[in-house]
Amino acid sequence: WLAQRRLRELAIQEIRRGHERHGLLVDTIQGAEIIQSCGGGWRFADTWRTITATMADSSLKSKLISSTVTTTTGTLGTIAYVAAMIAGVTQIEAGVLTTGGLVGCTILGGRVIGPIAQSIQTLVQWQYVRESLAMVNRLLELETDRRDDQNLMIPDYLADTLDLEAVRFAYPTSPLQRVDIKRLSFKAGDRVVLLGANGCGKSTLLKVAAGLYKPSEGQVRLGGADLWELDPQVINERIGYLPQDVHLFKGTLRTNMALGGGVNDSRLLEVAQLLGIDRVAAENPRSMDLEISEGGQGLSGGQRQLVGLARVFLASPRVWLLDEPSASLDMESENNILEAINSWARPTDIVIIATHRPRLTSLANRVIIMNHGQIVADGKPEDVLQKRPVKQNVPAGNAIAVRN
Ligand SMILES: Nc1ncnc2c1ncn2[C@@H]1O[C@H](COP(=O)(O)OP(=O)(O)OP(=O)(O)O)[C@@H](O)[C@H]1O
Ligand SMILES: [Mg+2]
Structure with missing residues (x-):
C-alpha cells in the first residue's frame, strides 16, 4: 500500500514534467528565430535538461520501488515455498500428509504467488493509467462555453x-x-x-x-x-x-x-x-x-x-x-x-x-x-x-x- 502511494506521486510528477517538456519543445520551435537572435538558447537548454533530469529521476525511483517490491515478493515467495516444504516433510513423516499432497500444495502455492509478483508491474502501469484518466476527466469536467442542454437559437431575422x-x-x-x-x-x-x-x-x-x-x-x-x-x-x-x-x-x-x-x-x-x-x-x-x-x-x-x-x-x-x-x-x-x-x-x-x-x-x-x-x-x-x-x-x- 505504501509503495502504491509513492508510485502514484511519482507517476503524477513524471506526467506533469512530460507535459512541461512538450510545451517547452513547441515554444522553442515556434520562437527559434527570436531565441537565436537574443542568444537565449542556453536558458531553454537548461530548462530542458532540468525537466529531463527530474523525469529521469522520477522514472528511476518508480522503477526502483517496483523492482524492490517485485524482489521482496519473490523472496517472500521462495521463503514461503521452503517453509512449506519443511513443514510438509515433517507432516509426511508424522503420516498426516502424503507426498502427493505436498506436491499438490507446492504447485498451488506457486500458482498463487506467481500472479502476485506479476501484479506489481501491473500496479505501476495502473498508476500511470489512473493519473492520465484523472487528467482527461478534469479536462472534460471544465465548464464549457455553452451548456449541453442549451437550446441554441437560429432566428429568422436579426436586426443590425x-x-x-x-x-x-x-x-x-x-x-x-x-x-x-x-x-x-x-x-x-x-x-x-x-x-x-x-x-x-x-x-x-x-x-x-x-x-x-x-x-x-x-x-x-x-x-x-x-x-x-x-x-x-x-x-x-x-x-x-x-x-x-x-x-x-x-x-x-x-x-x-x-x-x-x-x-x-x-x-x-x-x-x-x-x-x-x-x-x-x-x-x-x-x-x-x-x-x-x-x-x-x-x-x-x-x-x-x-x-x-x-x-x-x-x-x-x-x-x-x-x-x-x-x-x-x-x-x-x-x-x-x-x-x-x-x-x-x-x-x-x-x-x-x-x-x-x-x-x-x-x-x-x-x-x-x-x-x-x-x-x-x-x-x-x-x-x-x-x-x-x-x-x-x-x-x-x-x-x-x-x-x-
Ligand atoms: N490572455 C491574457 N491573459 C491575461 N491578461 C491578458 C491577456 N490578454 C491581454 N491581457 C491583459 O489585458 C489588458 C488588455 O489587453 P488588450 O490586448 O485588450 O489591450 P489593447 O488595448 O488591445 O492593447 P494594444 O493596443 O497593445 O493592442 C492588458 O493589460 C493585458 O496585459
Ligand atoms: Mg490590441
Whole structure:
C-alpha cells in the first residue's frame, strides 16, 4: 500500500514534467528565430535538461520501488515455498500428509504467488493509467462555453445592432476588469474607430463582442438576442473578426483565405484583387496555390495581415470587428484596404476598427476612446478628437495627428 502511494506521486510528477517538456519543445520551435537572435538558447537548454533530469529521476525511483517490491515478493515467495516444504516433510513423516499432497500444495502455492509478483508491474502501469484518466476527466469536467442542454437559437431575422450591457470581463489570471462597460450600442451604418493606449482593453473588447470570450458579467446582444444563446453558426455568419495577430495555417494561399470554405473562385479572386493579394500570387509560379508553412511562413507580416482581412471580406459579415487591420501595412496598402472596406461593407453593416493609426479615423463616423477597460469618450470624430485634451488618456499620437 505504501509503495502504491509513492508510485502514484511519482507517476503524477513524471506526467506533469512530460507535459512541461512538450510545451517547452513547441515554444522553442515556434520562437527559434527570436531565441537565436537574443542568444537565449542556453536558458531553454537548461530548462530542458532540468525537466529531463527530474523525469529521469522520477522514472528511476518508480522503477526502483517496483523492482524492490517485485524482489521482496519473490523472496517472500521462495521463503514461503521452503517453509512449506519443511513443514510438509515433517507432516509426511508424522503420516498426516502424503507426498502427493505436498506436491499438490507446492504447485498451488506457486500458482498463487506467481500472479502476485506479476501484479506489481501491473500496479505501476495502473498508476500511470489512473493519473492520465484523472487528467482527461478534469479536462472534460471544465465548464464549457455553452451548456449541453442549451437550446441554441437560429432566428429568422436579426436586426443590425450590437449592444453591450453591463459587460465586465476579467482574465482568469488576474482579478482586474479588462473590460468594464455599462452600456455600448452599435447600430446599422456605424463606422467606428476604437482608440486607446496599449493594454487599455481594445482587443479584449473586440473578442468579447465577437463571442470569443464570454463576459464574466452582463450581456452582449446581437440584433437583440443574447450572443451566448445563439447558435455559433449564426454568429459566424454575422460577425467577422480579424485578430491582432493573424495566424495562417499550413496549406496554400487559397485554403488560408477561404478558411471557412464554400467560396467560389471568382469571389476569391475578386477579394484578392481588392486587397492586393493578387500581386503576391502573381509573383509565384503556383499563383493562388502558393504554399504556406505552419504559422504562415512564406508570407511577409503585411501579407499575412491581408490574408486575415480577406477571410473577413469573404465571410461578408454584418458586423466587422477588425483589430489593428493596417498595423503591418505600408501607407499605400493602408489606403487600399480603407477603400476596400468602404466598398465591400454594406451601408447597413457595423464596422468597428481598433487601431493606433490616425489615418483610419477618415473612415469613421464615430470614435470611441477606451482607458483601463472603460469607455471614456464616444461620439462623432470631430467632437471626440478635437474636444478631448491629450492629457485625458487620448493616445497623443492619434489626437495630434488628426488635428493636424
Ligand atoms: N490572455 C491574457 N491573459 C491575461 N491578461 C491578458 C491577456 N490578454 C491581454 N491581457 C491583459 O489585458 C489588458 C488588455 O489587453 P488588450 O490586448 O485588450 O489591450 P489593447 O488595448 O488591445 O492593447 P494594444 O493596443 O497593445 O493592442 C492588458 O493589460 C493585458 O496585459
Ligand atoms: Mg490590441
